[in-house]
Amino acid sequence: MKVLSIDIGIKHLAHCLFDVSDTLRIVDWDVIDLTDEYVCACSKPATHRFHQTYTCKKHTYPELSLVELIAQCTGRSIPLGTKAEMKTRLFKEVKPIPPPTLVDLGQQIMKRYARFSEVDVVLIENQIGPLASKMKSVQGLVVQYWLMRGAKVECISACNKLKLFHSGKTTYAQRKKLSIQYTQVMLEQNGLVTNFSSHKKKDDLADTFLQGVWYFQINNCGLLKINCS
Incomplete structure (x- = not known):
C-alpha cells in the first residue's frame, strides 16, 4: 500500500510518500514549489x-x-x-510575472504529481480559518486531483501531528521545532535513511511525516517504534 501525506502550500507544498507492507519505507520526501514554472538562467524561480x-x-x-x-x-x-x-x-x-491563478496552480499540481504512479491513500492537512482561504482553494485542487486518480483521500486536522508525543499548549514556533525534533528521533529509532537532515525545509517535511505516523498509529499499523519521551 502506498500512502501519500501532504502539507498544503503554494511555494512549499510538502509530501511524504510511504510504502507500507511488512515494513515501512519512505519512497519520496520533498517540497514542491508550484510557482516555479518559469526559471531564471541562474536556476532560481523567475519573477x-x-x-x-x-x-x-x-x-x-x-x-x-x-x-x-x-x-x-x-x-x-x-x-x-x-x-x-x-x-x-x-x-x-x-x-x-503575475501571481499564479488557480488554473495555473491546478496545472502545476497535475504536472508534479503525475510521477506518482500508484497511490492508495492520500492524507491532506486540513486548512481552516478565514486567513487560509487561498490555501483552502489549493487543498481543494489537491483533493480533486487525487479523487480523480482513484485514491482514498482523508483531510486531517493539524493538531493530530503532535498528539502521540506532546500535550499542552504550544506556540506555532514551538510546534515547528518539536515536529523537527520528534521526526529526527523517530528516523534514528527506526533506521530510516532519508534526505531529512540535509533538506532546507525540515519543518514542512516533518509535518508530512508525523501526519503519516499518526495515521498509521490510529489504524493499528504498528510498523514504527514510537518513543520520543
Whole structure:
C-alpha cells in the first residue's frame, strides 16, 4: 500500500510518500514549489519577464556596460542615447510575472504529481480559518486531483501531528521545532535513511511525516517504534 501525506502550500507544498507492507519505507520526501514554472538562467524561480527571457529579482536589471547597452538596444531596434536613456528604454519592456491563478496552480499540481504512479491513500492537512482561504482553494485542487486518480483521500486536522508525543499548549514556533525534533528521533529509532537532515525545509517535511505516523498509529499499523519521551 502506498500512502501519500501532504502539507498544503503554494511555494512549499510538502509530501511524504510511504510504502507500507511488512515494513515501512519512505519512497519520496520533498517540497514542491508550484510557482516555479518559469526559471531564471541562474536556476532560481523567475519573477520578471523580458520579452521571452525570464529572470529572477537579482538578474532582472543587470549592470551593463555602455558597449553592452548599445549592443542590446541595437539588437532590439531601440534608439540609442545616453547610458541612462538607453537603460530606461531597454528595461521598459520588463514585466513582472503575475501571481499564479488557480488554473495555473491546478496545472502545476497535475504536472508534479503525475510521477506518482500508484497511490492508495492520500492524507491532506486540513486548512481552516478565514486567513487560509487561498490555501483552502489549493487543498481543494489537491483533493480533486487525487479523487480523480482513484485514491482514498482523508483531510486531517493539524493538531493530530503532535498528539502521540506532546500535550499542552504550544506556540506555532514551538510546534515547528518539536515536529523537527520528534521526526529526527523517530528516523534514528527506526533506521530510516532519508534526505531529512540535509533538506532546507525540515519543518514542512516533518509535518508530512508525523501526519503519516499518526495515521498509521490510529489504524493499528504498528510498523514504527514510537518513543520520543
